[in-house]
Amino acid sequence: MELLKITFWVLFFIVFYTYIGYGLVLYVLVRIKRLFVGKTSAGADPSYEPEVTLLIPAYNERDYIDQKIKNSMAQDYPADKLKICFVTDGSDDGTPELARQYPGVAVYHSPKRKGKINAMNRVMPLVESPIVIFSDANTLLGEQSIRRIVNRFTDATVGCVSGEKRIISKEKDTAAGAGEGLYWKYESTLKKWDAELNSVVGAAGELFAIRTELYQEVEPDTILDDFIISLRVAQQGYTIQYDPKAFAIETASANVQEELKRKIRISAGGIQSVVRLRTLLNIFKYKTLSFQYISHRVLRWTLTPLCLILMIPVLSRIALDEGLLSNSLYTVLFWGQLMFYLGALVGLILENRSLRIKVLFVPYYFLMMNYSVVMGFSRYLSANQSVNWERAQRAA
Numbered sequence: 001m002e003l004l005k006i007t008f009w010v011l012f013f014i015v016f017y018t019y020i021g022y023g024l025v026l027y028v029l030v031r032i033k034r035l036f037v038g039k040t041s042a043g044a045d046p047s048y049e050p051e052v053t054l055l056i057p058a059y060n061e062r063d064y065i066d067q068k069i070k071n072s073m074a075q076d077y078p079a080d081k082l083k084i085c086f087v088t089d090g091s092d093d094g095t096p097e098l099a100r101q102y103p104g105v106a107v108y109h110s111p112k113r114k115g116k117i118n119a120m121n122r123v124m125p126l127v128e129s130p131i132v133i134f135s136d137a138n139t140l141l142g143e144q145s146i147r148r149i150v151n152r153f154t155d156a157t158v159g160c161v162s163g164e165k166r167i168i169s170k171e172k173d174t175a176a177g178a179g180e181g182l183y184w185k186y187e188s189t190l191k192k193w194d195a196e197l198n199s200v201v202g203a204a205g206e207l208f209a210i211r212t213e214l215y216q217e218v219e220p221d222t223i224l225d226d227f228i229i230s231l232r233v234a235q236q237g238y239t240i241q242y243d244p245k246a247f248a249i250e251t252a253s254a255n256v257q258e259e260l261k262r263k264i265r266i267s268a269g270g271i272q273s274v275v276r277l278r279t280l281l282n283i284f285k286y287k288t289l290s291f292q293y294i295s296h297r298v299l300r301w302t303l304t305p306l307c308l309i310l311m312i313p314v315l316s317r318i319a320l321d322e323g324l325l326s327n328s329l330y331t332v333l334f335w336g337q338l339m340f341y342l343g344a345l346v347g348l349i350l351e352n353r354s355l356r357i358k359v360l361f362v363p364y365y366f367l368m369m370n371y372s373v374v375m376g377f378s379r380y381l382s383a384n385q386s387v388n389w390e391r392a393q394r395a396a
Contacts, residue, residue: 001318001321004318008311008314008318011311011314014299015304015307017299018299019304022296025295026190026197033196033197046151048150048151049077050129050131050153051081052082052133052209053083053129053131053133053212054072054082054083054084055085055120055127055134055135056068056085056135057086057087057088057089057120057136058086058099058137059090059091059113061091061095061137061138062091062094064138065095066098073102076143076144077147077150079104083104083129084104084106085105085123086107087119087122088109088110089110089112089122090110091109115220117218117220120218121217124215124217127212129212130212130213131150131211131212132215134207134208134209134229136205136206138250139165139206139250140250141248142247142249144246146246148243148245148246149207149208149209149243152241155241157238158240159210159214159240160203160209160210160230160234160238162200162208162230163242163247163248164191164242164248165248165250166184167251168250192244195240198289199234200230200242201240201289201292202226202231202240203230205225205226206250210229211233214236214238215229216229218232222272222276223273224266231273231277231293235279259368260368263368264376264379267301267375267379268376268377268379269376270297270301274297274301280293281298300373305370311337312337315330315334318330340363341367343362344366344367346364348364
């Protein structure tokens, strides 16, 4: 029984550290750093206006092209220094034809669909601007987003800058909208602290930028291209910075099934990324970056979901031995665990209902995320995740 108790606390520590503990440690480290070097600030040179390319991969995005181009052209950045470029490999719904109707918009089209990263690899050698900004076709950027991202590159140590992904939040949301929105708010906080301590560990594909010269051609079967591209910049000795005021807005997934589909793909890509970026696990070489990478990403995609599963039989066995009606710590934790899973069941029942009390969906969304990791791992092992991605349906 003592061995079971030790096992439980090891499992509990890993889960707690992954989702709460790392945030607490990160906050303390950032506060300590501020005592010695002060709070870091974003670049603030308004005269820094290099040429930039806004590169937008698009597959059958005709419904979004008009608003995306108009939104891009409305950016607070000199029009003669902003090149808008669409890559539309495989699109057959009129996306490239519609984009070409706008003067000054470059369209690189290939009739054969080989996946997003193949399209990016094909076009990146043609980019001549010193900075390239990647953005999705179905997201809208804040008016200052490009200017704010570009300004971060006034620091020569910065090789990549990530913007913030914002989910349109409604007063009443379903499980998908509420869970996704809360998740990204928490992620944004962690990213701000990660960046202040050292470097963000991965950029969001909705909006991020790199120094063009640092781009490394990515394997054609890569699932999380944004993650791989940004961290390979970090591997070259540069930092990934984060500006939450440079943001991309999109609606939440239409429902939990659509969000689960997206999460499973991300999880399969996460396992793939851990394998391909395995040198980043060398904490002696990459030091703080390795610590952040393992704490913020690797544990979520590998060990922690397994720990959550194992905690159920381990804690149940201990609680039965202690007595289910006793007041021992393990019994209290057992009932707390049971209530959490019952809360997830309530979320399942209410998943497609719009509610004001969004916290009701937190247990359900949390378990769905970890279930997606298990499914993603299975999909990675079976090589059953296509690089060609059908965009998840979004809420109206």
